[in-house]
């Protein structure tokens with residue numbers, strides 16, 4: 586067995602077999618991918634949707650409350666990902682569409698379709714808007730630091 590690096594690929598030779606390429610173009614140019622999970626993109630809704638799927642009765646009144654929030658573009662699953670903003674409505678057709686899907690599938694209580702929409706949203710977000718999550722996290726952190734400062738001044 587022999588390992589070799591050819592054109593930025595790690596190539597593994599085992600006996601007389603054909604060389605096996607382990608990492609395509611990954612040695613130098615790429616950093617390891619850190620794909621965002623749905624629970625990181627929209628943590629509050631991720632938790633709510635899990636609760637609705639596992640622990641909340643189909644007739645519970647909280648469902649109606651959440652449904653009304655899903656109808657509002659700044660408060661829905663996609664809005665949360667944008668830092669509770671509706672800025673995406675005119676900017677990204679796909680995000681808009683996914684927002685409506687979450688609302689509709691929540692209304693008809695189709696868990697399988699909600700799960701699929703979560704995956705679609707996760708894929709789309711990682712492809713198109715991952716930096717939005719980083720920006721929101723930094724904003725939240727800055728907000729928390731500010732709170733801390735205000736608290737320590739008021740003592």
Ligand SMILES: [Zn+2]
Nearest residue numbers: 677679680713
């Ligand atoms: Zn989008």
